[in-house]
Every structure is written in structure tokens, then in C-alpha cells.
Amino acid sequence: MIMDLPEGKFFMKSMAQIEGGMLEIKKLERFEDLMYELTYAIRKRRCIYCGRRLSKETSTLDHRYPRASGGISITNNLFPSCSKCNSAKGDLVHEEYLCYRSIKSKKQQKVFLKKVRESREKIFREKGFLLPSWWISYVDLESIQYRRQKEELRGRRYHRIAEFYDIYGKLNRPVIVDCNSNLLDGYNILLYANDMNINIIPIIRLENVRLLLKN
Numbered sequence: 001m002i003m004d005l006p007e008g009k010f011f012m013k014s015m016a017q018i019e020g021g022m023l024e025i026k027k028l029e030r031f032e033d034l035m036y037e038l039t040y041a042i043r044k045r046r047c048i049y050c051g052r053r054l055s056k057e058t059s060t061l062d063h064r065y066p067r068a069s070g071g072i073s074i075t076n077n078l079f080p081s082c083s084k085c086n087s088a089k090g091d092l093v094h095e096e097y098l099c100y101r102s103i104k105s106k107k108q109q110k111v112f113l114k115k116v117r118e119s120r121e122k123i124f125r126e127k128g129f130l131l132p133s134w135w136i137s138y139v140d141l142e143s144i145q146y147r148r149q150k151e152e153l154r155g156r157r158y159h160r161i162a163e164f165y166d167i168y169g170k171l172n173r174p175v176i177v178d179c180n181s182n183l184l185d186g187y188n189i190l191l192y193a194n195d196m197n198i199n200i201i202p203i204i205r206l207e208n209v210r211l212l213l214k215n
């Protein structure tokens with residue numbers, strides 16, 4: 001897929017720049033920070049829900065597809081919002097939240113949330129996460145280029161993946177790679193897939209992003 005990029009110049013010191021329509025990444029350590037910077041370079045600082053103007057201090061970034069449903073941090077999935085709207089939205093998808101807000105009665109809101117929970121369960125069992133299917137492809141684990149860390153710490157993120165897999169039999173999010181299949185984000189997914197001999201994994205390939213350092 002093509003990731004949303006700012007139209008003008010973008011330059012993040014010693015980390016990334018845009019060259020000929022491609023985002024070139026020099027350092028990977030702060031991938032999420034880079035995505036946040038890019039998002040603010042693309043979108044206005046206004047809450048997407050209530051329209052309030054936001055300052056650097058009052059702005060948060062909402063995951064259109066929530067993290068809890070596999071919502072990854074790339075610009076296409078990030079929208080400025082005030083903290084009040086962002087926390088009220090919780091684990092709902094953008095459109096679900098708009099629908100939820102329009103419901104007047106508390107009782108009907110409860111019914112709505114119950115339906116959402118049920119549909120999530122179904123999606124987790126079928127696919128593992130809730131993201132547009134055209135963002136995703138399924139590839140051989142071996143085709144992804146990445147450097148294995150010397151000390152492979154299996155921390156909280158790893159265990160969350162394991163717990164989810166135990167219940168649903170699926171990976172809970174795709175990994176993100178650049179145009180040359182270099183890993184950008186999702187190391188723990190790869191670690192877990194390797195441990196469990198899961199050979200085919202879901203990825204999001206960002207065709208207009210290139211990692212300059214060798215993985």
C-alpha cells in the first residue's frame with residue numbers, strides 16, 4: 001500500500017527525509033515517533049471528532065483502527081484528536097464511534113457496544129485483527145529482512161501476542177515492511193512466529209517507504 005506522506009518538504013534530523021515521493025528512513029529506533037511527526041505534517045491540528053483546534057500540548061493521535069484490534073501506527077491510521085474524544089472513542093473504529101455518539105439512549109448505546117464486541121470476537125477468530133483487507137498481504141516469514149537482536153527479550157508485548165494466539169489461533173497484528181521487505185515495525189510478531197514455526201504471516205508493505213540502513 002501507499003502510505004500517506006506530506007506534500008512539501010519533510011526532514012527529520014538524521015532520521016528520515018522525503019526524496020522523490022519516497023520516505024527514506026535512516027534510523028529505525030523511533031519508528032512510532034517518526035509516524036507521529038509525519039502525521040502532524042500531513043493533517044491539521046484539529047480534533048477529527050469535535051473540530052476543536054489543538055495545540056502541541058492538547059493534541060493526541062487517535063488510531064482510526066484501534067490498537068486493541070491490531071491498529072498499527074502508520075500515518076494512514078493516525079488522526080489528531082483531543083484527549084477527551086480520543087479516550088471516549090476507546091476501542092471503537094472511527095465510524096463505529098460516530099455511530100455510537102449519535103445514539104441518544106444509554107440502553108441503545110449498551111446494545112450497540114455488545115454488538116461491536118461480538119463482531120470483534122468473530123473477526124479475531126477469522127483474521128486476528130480488524131484492518132482493511134487491501135492493506136494486508138500474506139508472505140513467507142523467510143522473505144522478511146531483519147536483524148535478529150543479540151538478546152531476544154520476550155517481554156510484555158511478546159506475551160500479549162502469545163496470549164492472543166492461544167485464544168484465537170491468529171497473530172494479533174501485521175508486521176510493517178518497506179518496499180524491499182525490510183522490517184520496519186513488528187519485531188515481536190516475527191520472534192513469536194519463529195518460536196512457533198508459523199511460516200505465513202500478515203504484512204503491510206509500504207511501497208513508498210525505503211529503509212536506507214542495512215537490516
Ligand SMILES: [Zn+2]
Binds near residue numbers: 047051052082084085
Ligand atoms: Zn474532540
